[in-house]
Amino acid sequence: MAQRALLVEDDNAIATVIRAALEDEGFEVDSTDAVAGRDEALAARHYDVMLTDVILLDGDGIETLGAVRDEYPDMPVIILSAQNTLDTAVRATDRGAFEYFPKPFDLDELVRATRQAVESGKSSISGEEDPGQGLPLIGRSQAMQEVYRLITRVLHNDLTVLVLGESGTGKELVAEAIHELGARKTGPFVPVNTAAIPRELIESELFGHEKGAFTGATARSIGKFEQAQGGTLFLDEIGDMPAEAQTRLLRALQSGRIRRVGGSEEIAVNVRIIAATNRDLLPMIAAGEFREDLYYRLNVVPIKLPPLRDRAGDIAPLALHFLSRAAGEGLPKRSLGEDAAQLLTQQPWRGNVRELQNLIYRAALLSRDDVIDAETVESLLDTAPQGSGNSEAQDIGSTITRWLESSRFGEGNLYHDALAELERPLFRHALSKTGGNQLKAAQLLGINRNTLRKRLSELDIDPESFSRN
Numbered sequence: 001m002a003q004r005a006l007l008v009e010d011d012n013a014i015a016t017v018i019r020a021a022l023e024d025e026g027f028e029v030d031s032t033d034a035v036a037g038r039d040e041a042l043a044a045r046h047y048d049v050m051l052t053d054v055i056l057l058d059g060d061g062i063e064t065l066g067a068v069r070d071e072y073p074d075m076p077v078i079i080l081s082a083q084n085t086l087d088t089a090v091r092a093t094d095r096g097a098f099e100y101f102p103k104p105f106d107l108d109e110l111v112r113a114t115r116q117a118v119e120s121g122k123s124s125i126s127g128e129e130d131p132g133q134g135l136p137l138i139g140r141s142q143a144m145q146e147v148y149r150l151i152t153r154v155l156h157n158d159l160t161v162l163v164l165g166e167s168g169t170g171k172e173l174v175a176e177a178i179h180e181l182g183a184r185k186t187g188p189f190v191p192v193n194t195a196a197i198p199r200e201l202i203e204s205e206l207f208g209h210e211k212g213a214f215t216g217a218t219a220r221s222i223g224k225f226e227q228a229q230g231g232t233l234f235l236d237e238i239g240d241m242p243a244e245a246q247t248r249l250l251r252a253l254q255s256g257r258i259r260r261v262g263g264s265e266e267i268a269v270n271v272r273i274i275a276a277t278n279r280d281l282l283p284m285i286a287a288g289e290f291r292e293d294l295y296y297r298l299n300v301v302p303i304k305l306p307p308l309r310d311r312a313g314d315i316a317p318l319a320l321h322f323l324s325r326a327a328g329e330g331l332p333k334r335s336l337g338e339d340a341a342q343l344l345t346q347q348p349w350r351g352n353v354r355e356l357q358n359l360i361y362r363a364a365l366l367s368r369d370d371v372i373d374a375e376t377v378e379s380l381l382d383t384a385p386q387g388s389g390n391s392e393a394q395d396i397g398s399t400i401t402r403w404l405e406s407s408r409f410g411e412g413n414l415y416h417d418a419l420a421e422l423e424r425p426l427f428r429h430a431l432s433k434t435g436g437n438q439l440k441a442a443q444l445l446g447i448n449r450n451t452l453r454k455r456l457s458e459l460d461i462d463p464e465s466f467s468r469n
């Protein structure tokens with residue numbers, strides 16, 4: 001017998017497409033466009049699965065889901081939503097939805113999930129309160145949807161999460177969200193920035209120490225692991241952890257127990273671990289700088305945060321969010337001009353959300369007008385540090401790596417070809433700054449004039465073409 005699906009969707013075009021895809025898959029499909037129609041259909045027939053939009057003509061498909069779940073606890077529900085916020089994803093999961101699909105979605109994936117839902121014949125968690133108020137993560141871009149889905153997947157378990165992404169993309173915020181929205185919210189959230197602690201103190205910082213464990217240990221100290229009992233320990237910049245501390249951390253993760261430095265007692269710890277890094281750990285493993293076994297212990301659920309430049313649609317909403325936060329912190333209340341929003345959207349944001357946030361705070365403070373205009377943004381962009389020196393260096397490095405991976409070279413020429421790629425923009429930049437004057441260009445570059453001349457000729461760059469007259 002064919003399985004029966006109820007489709008609750010008020011957008012005719014979407015409903016038609018989904019209906020056709022499900023029918024192709026062998027489902028018998030009834031559809032309706034409103035909460036009332038849904039309730040009638042459910043009362044009249046048995047359905048193996050329900051797919052529902054959120055905003056319907058006569059109500060909210062998620063808000064009213066609790067009653068449906070109470071009445072039909074075995075019917076899995078799939079949420080289709082155009083309200084692509086973390087809030088919707090979390091509300092859907094908390095109301096017992098089996099799956100959450102942000103629009104636009106991949107039809108094949110939706111059909112696959114529907115089949116899976118019917119086969120597993122179950123829903124997930126149920127809950128009544130709405131944890132969606134004041135959620136910390138702003139942004140509805142497609143790029144963030146996978147992040148939201150993964151967050152909802154780890155809220156009700158203790159799986160170890162590894163948050164990856166460039167500096168300033170919001171890794172700590174994701175860790176906080178998982179803690180705040182999850183089962184451990186009543187426990188402590190303890191962040192540790194591994195990179196900020198002197199190497200020789202890391203172990204004592206994490207695991208604590210006994211009195212007299214080392215010079216200066218004048219009293220017993222409780223480490224971050226113990227402080228996080230019953231809650232979440234956030235290990236930021238995990239890639240910077242020294243080898244000995246890595247070994248100790250691995251042991252703690254394997255056994256669920258720690259030992260204070262200089263102590264002999266084994267202490268059981270009940271802590272959820274969320275780690276984060278902006279470094280690529282795989283080459284570090286290959287270079288022997290990061291333990292492979294620790295990597296696999298931490299990388300149970302990887303959540304990769306996209307850089308801000310890959311979610312340009314989030315830039316204006318984030319800017320508005322920071323403006324309102326700035327006003328809440330006593331800075332002048334400002335709004336954002338359209339031209340300014342557009343200019344912000346076009347920036348590369350190498351320092352990601354943190355860089356945007358800093359710029360918005362400065363703009364709120366310095367703007368002469370209540371409406372921040374493009375000119376103000378422009379003047380601040382000129383002085384804005386484009387990310388940390390570190391991330392810029394990484395940027396050039398990763399660009400070169402990408403280029404190396406995608407290019408073809410003559411055998412034995414790699415070194416010279418790569419140097420030429422770097423030299424060309426460098427020399428062009430110097431020549432255009434100096435109007436084609438080779439002496440000045442050589443001075444700017446800090447290299448010998450004859451060397452520059454020789455290389456220009458080898459690279460077939462004509463300095464005359466940069467001349468200003």
Ligand SMILES: Nc1ncnc2c1ncn2[C@@H]1O[C@H](COP(=O)(O)OP(=O)(O)OP(=O)(O)O)[C@@H](O)[C@H]1O
Nearest residue numbers: 136137138166167168169170171172173278353354
């Ligand atoms: N999606 C977001 N919505 C609102 N604020 C955000 C978002 N992402 C990041 N932020 C803000 O940007 C700043 C940087 O975020 P966060 O510290 O979480 O980044 P990070 O990736 O952990 O950086 P790092 O790798 O340098 O530690 C914070 O002030 C955070 O509140």
